[in-house]
Amino acid sequence: MGIVGNLNPDQLQFFNSQGYLVLESFASSEDIDLLRKRMDQLLDEFDCSKSSSIFSTTNQQQSTDEYFFESAEKISFFFEEKAFDEGGNLKQPKQLSVNKVGHDLHGIDPVFKKFSSSEKVSGFLCSLGYRRPVIIQSMYIFKQPGIGGVVVPHQDNSFLYTDPPTCTGLWLALEDATIINGCLWAIPGSHKDGLVRRFIRDENGVHFDKPSPTYDQKDFVSIEVKAGSLVIIHGDLIHQSFENSSSNSRHAYSLHVVDTDGCKWAEDNWIRRKVAPEPIYVR
Numbered sequence: 154m155g156i157v158g159n160l161n162p163d164q165l166q167f168f169n170s171q172g173y174l175v176l177e178s179f180a181s182s183e184d185i186d187l188l189r190k191r192m193d194q195l196l197d198e199f200d201c202s203k204s205s206s207i208f209s210t211t212n213q214q215q216s217t218d219e220y221f222f223e224s225a226e227k228i229s230f231f232f233e234e235k236a237f238d239e240g241g242n243l244k245q246p247k248q249l250s251v252n253k254v255g256h257d258l259h260g261i262d263p264v265f266k267k268f269s270s271s272e273k274v275s276g277f278l279c280s281l282g283y284r285r286p287v288i289i290q291s292m293y294i295f296k297q298p299g300i301g302g303v304v305v306p307h308q309d310n311s312f313l314y315t316d317p318p319t320c321t322g323l324w325l326a327l328e329d330a331t332i333i334n335g336c337l338w339a340i341p342g343s344h345k346d347g348l349v350r351r352f353i354r355d356e357n358g359v360h361f362d363k364p365s366p367t368y369d370q371k372d373f374v375s376i377e378v379k380a381g382s383l384v385i386i387h388g389d390l391i392h393q394s395f396e397n398s399s400s401n402s403r404h405a406y407s408l409h410v411v412d413t414d415g416c417k418w419a420e421d422n423w424i425r426r427k428v429a430p431e432p433i434y435v436r
Protein backbone atom coordinates (compact mmCIF):
# COMPACT_ATOMS: atom_id res chain seq x y z
CA MET A 154 0.00 0.00 0.00
CA GLY A 155 1.26 3.52 -0.84
CA ILE A 156 2.06 5.86 2.00
CA VAL A 157 -0.02 9.01 2.04
CA GLY A 158 0.60 11.89 4.40
CA ASN A 159 -2.43 12.73 6.52
CA LEU A 160 -1.69 16.21 7.88
CA ASN A 161 -3.51 19.00 6.06
CA PRO A 162 -1.74 22.24 4.99
CA ASP A 163 -3.11 24.23 7.96
CA GLN A 164 -1.85 21.63 10.41
CA LEU A 165 1.57 21.56 8.74
CA GLN A 166 1.72 25.34 8.75
CA PHE A 167 0.90 25.43 12.49
CA PHE A 168 3.53 22.78 13.24
CA ASN A 169 6.19 24.57 11.19
CA SER A 170 5.54 27.93 12.81
CA GLN A 171 4.87 26.85 16.43
CA GLY A 172 6.95 23.68 16.71
CA TYR A 173 4.08 21.54 17.99
CA LEU A 174 0.64 20.43 16.91
CA VAL A 175 -2.29 18.91 18.77
CA LEU A 176 -4.31 16.24 16.99
CA GLU A 177 -7.53 15.90 18.99
CA SER A 178 -9.25 12.49 19.21
CA PHE A 179 -6.21 10.82 17.65
CA ALA A 180 -6.75 7.71 19.75
CA SER A 181 -10.17 6.22 20.39
CA SER A 182 -11.37 5.36 23.88
CA GLU A 183 -10.88 1.68 22.91
CA ASP A 184 -7.22 2.39 22.01
CA ILE A 185 -6.72 4.15 25.33
CA ASP A 186 -8.40 1.36 27.26
CA LEU A 187 -6.20 -1.26 25.61
CA LEU A 188 -2.97 0.63 26.37
CA ARG A 189 -3.95 1.41 29.96
CA LYS A 190 -5.16 -2.12 30.74
CA ARG A 191 -1.98 -3.58 29.27
CA MET A 192 0.09 -1.27 31.47
CA ASP A 193 -1.94 -2.40 34.50
CA GLN A 194 -0.96 -5.99 33.66
CA LEU A 195 2.71 -5.12 33.17
CA LEU A 196 2.73 -3.32 36.51
CA ASP A 197 1.06 -6.26 38.27
CA GLU A 198 3.78 -8.56 36.89
CA PHE A 199 6.62 -6.17 37.84
CA ASP A 200 8.57 -7.38 40.89
CA CYS A 201 9.57 -4.10 42.52
CA SER A 202 11.82 -5.84 45.07
CA LYS A 203 14.29 -6.43 42.20
CA SER A 204 14.67 -2.81 41.02
CA SER A 205 14.59 0.63 42.57
CA SER A 206 15.91 2.76 39.73
CA ILE A 207 14.69 6.36 39.92
CA PHE A 208 13.98 8.63 36.98
CA SER A 209 14.77 12.29 37.51
CA THR A 210 15.35 15.08 35.02
CA THR A 211 16.79 17.32 37.74
CA ASN A 212 19.41 14.73 38.70
CA GLN A 213 19.90 12.88 35.43
CA GLN A 214 23.61 12.21 35.75
CA GLN A 215 23.38 10.41 39.10
CA SER A 216 20.27 8.41 38.30
CA THR A 217 21.61 7.03 35.01
CA ASP A 218 22.91 3.54 35.65
CA GLU A 219 23.24 0.18 33.86
CA TYR A 220 19.53 -0.51 34.42
CA PHE A 221 18.79 2.71 32.56
CA PHE A 222 21.17 1.96 29.67
CA GLU A 223 19.82 -1.56 29.25
CA SER A 224 16.26 -0.26 29.17
CA ALA A 225 16.86 0.85 25.56
CA GLU A 226 15.93 -2.69 24.51
CA LYS A 227 13.71 -3.69 27.43
CA ILE A 228 10.53 -2.88 29.31
CA SER A 229 11.98 -1.31 32.47
CA PHE A 230 10.37 0.47 35.41
CA PHE A 231 11.61 3.74 36.93
CA PHE A 232 10.33 5.19 40.17
CA GLU A 233 9.38 8.71 41.14
CA GLU A 234 12.05 10.43 43.25
CA LYS A 235 9.48 11.03 46.00
CA ALA A 236 8.17 7.47 46.00
CA PHE A 237 10.40 6.29 48.89
CA ASP A 238 10.50 7.05 52.60
CA GLU A 239 13.74 7.67 54.51
CA GLY A 240 14.21 3.95 55.02
CA GLY A 241 14.09 3.37 51.26
CA ASN A 242 10.65 1.75 51.31
CA LEU A 243 7.84 2.66 48.95
CA LYS A 244 5.40 5.01 50.60
CA GLN A 245 2.51 3.84 48.42
CA PRO A 246 1.68 0.85 46.19
CA LYS A 247 3.99 0.34 43.18
CA GLN A 248 1.10 1.33 40.88
CA LEU A 249 1.27 4.84 42.39
CA SER A 250 5.07 4.97 42.64
CA VAL A 251 6.38 4.40 39.13
CA ASN A 252 7.41 7.50 37.16
CA LYS A 253 7.70 5.79 33.80
CA VAL A 254 8.14 2.52 31.94
CA GLY A 255 10.54 2.46 28.97
CA HIS A 256 12.13 2.39 26.54
CA ASP A 257 11.17 -0.44 24.17
CA LEU A 258 7.47 -0.96 24.84
CA HIS A 259 6.85 -0.29 21.15
CA GLY A 260 9.26 -3.02 20.06
CA ILE A 261 8.54 -5.73 22.62
CA ASP A 262 4.97 -5.54 23.84
CA PRO A 263 2.36 -6.58 21.26
CA VAL A 264 -0.32 -4.13 22.44
CA PHE A 265 1.99 -1.11 22.44
CA LYS A 266 3.63 -2.29 19.21
CA LYS A 267 0.32 -2.47 17.37
CA PHE A 268 -0.63 1.08 18.30
CA SER A 269 2.88 2.51 17.71
CA SER A 270 3.26 1.13 14.21
CA SER A 271 -0.32 1.82 13.10
CA GLU A 272 -1.09 3.64 9.86
CA LYS A 273 -2.35 6.62 11.83
CA VAL A 274 1.19 7.19 13.06
CA SER A 275 2.97 6.42 9.78
CA GLY A 276 0.58 8.74 7.88
CA PHE A 277 1.64 11.94 9.55
CA LEU A 278 5.32 10.96 9.70
CA CYS A 279 5.07 10.85 5.93
CA SER A 280 3.58 14.37 5.96
CA LEU A 281 6.53 15.53 8.07
CA GLY A 282 8.94 14.28 5.40
CA TYR A 283 10.32 11.14 7.04
CA ARG A 284 11.90 8.74 4.53
CA ARG A 285 12.75 5.73 6.73
CA PRO A 286 11.45 6.53 10.22
CA VAL A 287 12.16 4.36 13.24
CA ILE A 288 10.72 4.63 16.72
CA ILE A 289 13.85 4.91 18.79
CA GLN A 290 12.23 4.96 22.23
CA SER A 291 8.87 4.74 23.94
CA MET A 292 7.78 5.69 27.43
CA TYR A 293 4.62 5.22 29.43
CA ILE A 294 4.64 8.26 31.74
CA PHE A 295 2.43 8.24 34.85
CA LYS A 296 2.83 11.72 36.41
CA GLN A 297 1.57 10.19 39.63
CA PRO A 298 -0.85 12.07 41.89
CA GLY A 299 0.94 14.02 44.61
CA ILE A 300 4.48 12.93 43.69
CA GLY A 301 4.66 13.13 39.85
CA GLY A 302 8.06 14.74 39.18
CA VAL A 303 8.95 17.82 37.16
CA VAL A 304 10.36 17.41 33.64
CA VAL A 305 12.76 20.32 33.18
CA PRO A 306 12.86 22.38 29.94
CA HIS A 307 14.53 20.38 27.20
CA GLN A 308 14.70 19.59 23.49
CA ASP A 309 14.28 15.98 22.40
CA ASN A 310 17.07 16.30 19.81
CA SER A 311 19.50 16.69 22.76
CA PHE A 312 18.90 13.07 23.76
CA LEU A 313 18.28 11.37 20.41
CA TYR A 314 20.65 13.14 18.07
CA THR A 315 21.07 12.48 14.37
CA ASP A 316 23.14 14.60 11.98
CA PRO A 317 21.21 16.53 10.78
CA PRO A 318 18.67 16.39 13.67
CA THR A 319 15.44 14.50 12.86
CA CYS A 320 13.76 13.64 16.16
CA THR A 321 10.03 14.20 16.62
CA GLY A 322 8.15 13.48 19.85
CA LEU A 323 4.66 11.97 19.71
CA TRP A 324 2.92 12.40 23.04
CA LEU A 325 -0.43 10.71 23.48
CA ALA A 326 -2.61 11.80 26.40
CA LEU A 327 -4.15 8.72 28.05
CA GLU A 328 -5.96 10.97 30.53
CA ASP A 329 -6.99 14.62 30.33
CA ALA A 330 -3.84 16.69 30.85
CA THR A 331 -4.41 20.02 32.59
CA ILE A 332 -2.41 22.72 34.31
CA ILE A 333 -3.53 21.11 37.59
CA ASN A 334 -2.20 17.59 36.93
CA GLY A 335 0.99 18.50 35.05
CA CYS A 336 0.30 19.02 31.34
CA LEU A 337 3.01 19.84 28.81
CA TRP A 338 4.24 23.43 28.40
CA ALA A 339 6.26 24.72 25.44
CA ILE A 340 7.83 27.90 24.08
CA PRO A 341 6.04 28.36 20.73
CA GLY A 342 8.48 28.88 17.86
CA SER A 343 11.54 27.96 19.96
CA HIS A 344 12.37 25.13 17.54
CA LYS A 345 13.50 27.80 15.07
CA ASP A 346 16.44 28.73 17.31
CA GLY A 347 18.12 25.35 16.82
CA LEU A 348 19.57 22.80 19.22
CA VAL A 349 21.03 24.25 22.41
CA ARG A 350 22.98 21.28 23.82
CA ARG A 351 23.47 17.54 23.66
CA PHE A 352 23.25 14.72 26.21
CA ILE A 353 26.38 12.63 25.63
CA ARG A 354 27.21 9.10 26.74
CA ASP A 355 30.90 8.24 27.05
CA GLU A 356 33.14 5.95 29.11
CA ASN A 357 32.34 7.96 32.27
CA GLY A 358 28.57 7.76 31.92
CA VAL A 359 26.40 10.61 30.68
CA HIS A 360 26.66 14.40 30.72
CA PHE A 361 25.39 17.47 28.89
CA ASP A 362 27.98 19.18 26.70
CA LYS A 363 26.77 22.64 27.81
CA PRO A 364 24.85 24.06 30.78
CA SER A 365 21.14 24.67 30.37
CA PRO A 366 20.14 28.20 29.41
CA THR A 367 17.76 29.94 31.79
CA TYR A 368 14.25 30.15 30.39
CA ASP A 369 11.67 32.78 31.18
CA GLN A 370 8.57 30.95 32.37
CA LYS A 371 6.45 33.72 30.82
CA ASP A 372 7.46 32.44 27.37
CA PHE A 373 5.85 29.01 27.90
CA VAL A 374 2.26 28.21 26.95
CA SER A 375 0.33 25.35 28.49
CA ILE A 376 -0.80 22.54 26.21
CA GLU A 377 -3.92 21.28 27.96
CA VAL A 378 -5.46 18.37 26.07
CA LYS A 379 -8.21 15.78 26.40
CA ALA A 380 -7.47 12.06 26.67
CA GLY A 381 -6.89 10.68 23.16
CA SER A 382 -5.16 13.83 21.85
CA LEU A 383 -1.74 13.46 20.31
CA VAL A 384 0.81 16.26 20.68
CA ILE A 385 3.44 16.26 17.92
CA ILE A 386 6.61 17.91 19.21
CA HIS A 387 9.43 19.20 16.99
CA GLY A 388 12.80 17.86 18.20
CA ASP A 389 14.15 21.38 18.83
CA LEU A 390 11.04 22.67 20.67
CA ILE A 391 11.75 23.71 24.27
CA HIS A 392 9.16 21.94 26.41
CA GLN A 393 8.65 20.92 30.02
CA SER A 394 6.07 19.79 32.56
CA PHE A 395 5.63 20.68 36.23
CA GLU A 396 5.17 18.49 39.30
CA ASN A 397 1.77 16.98 39.77
CA SER A 398 0.65 17.94 43.24
CA SER A 399 -3.00 17.19 42.45
CA SER A 400 -4.86 14.04 43.42
CA ASN A 401 -5.30 12.95 39.76
CA SER A 402 -2.71 11.11 37.69
CA ARG A 403 -1.84 12.21 34.15
CA HIS A 404 -0.92 9.13 32.14
CA ALA A 405 0.67 9.56 28.69
CA TYR A 406 2.36 7.35 26.11
CA SER A 407 5.31 9.06 24.45
CA LEU A 408 7.17 7.93 21.33
CA HIS A 409 10.28 9.41 19.79
CA VAL A 410 10.94 8.94 16.11
CA VAL A 411 14.14 9.60 14.12
CA ASP A 412 14.91 9.17 10.45
CA THR A 413 17.47 6.63 9.31
CA ASP A 414 17.74 7.82 5.72
CA GLY A 415 19.61 11.01 4.85
CA CYS A 416 21.07 11.43 8.34
CA LYS A 417 23.46 9.68 10.73
CA TRP A 418 22.59 8.36 14.20
CA ALA A 419 25.16 9.72 16.72
CA GLU A 420 27.16 6.93 18.31
CA ASP A 421 27.49 8.93 21.54
CA ASN A 422 23.72 8.98 22.17
CA TRP A 423 22.67 7.21 25.38
CA ILE A 424 20.77 4.57 23.40
CA ARG A 425 23.07 1.89 22.01
CA ARG A 426 20.96 -0.87 20.58
CA LYS A 427 22.38 -4.30 19.75
CA VAL A 428 19.53 -4.80 17.31
CA ALA A 429 18.71 -1.96 14.91
CA PRO A 430 15.04 -0.94 15.07
CA GLU A 431 12.80 -1.77 12.10
CA PRO A 432 11.55 1.21 10.06
CA ILE A 433 7.82 1.99 10.23
CA TYR A 434 7.95 2.35 6.44
CA VAL A 435 10.50 2.88 3.68
CA ARG A 436 9.81 5.55 1.12
Ligand SMILES: O=C(O)CCC(=O)C(=O)O
Nearest residue numbers: 294304309322394405407
Ligand atom coordinates in the same frame (compact mmCIF):
# COMPACT_ATOMS: atom_id res chain seq x y z
O1 LIG B 1 5.21 13.73 29.97
C1 LIG B 1 5.88 14.67 30.35
O2 LIG B 1 5.63 15.27 31.38
C2 LIG B 1 7.08 15.15 29.55
C3 LIG B 1 7.34 14.29 28.38
C4 LIG B 1 8.40 14.81 27.48
O3 LIG B 1 8.96 15.85 27.67
C5 LIG B 1 8.78 14.02 26.32
O4 LIG B 1 8.20 12.94 26.10
O5 LIG B 1 9.69 14.49 25.58
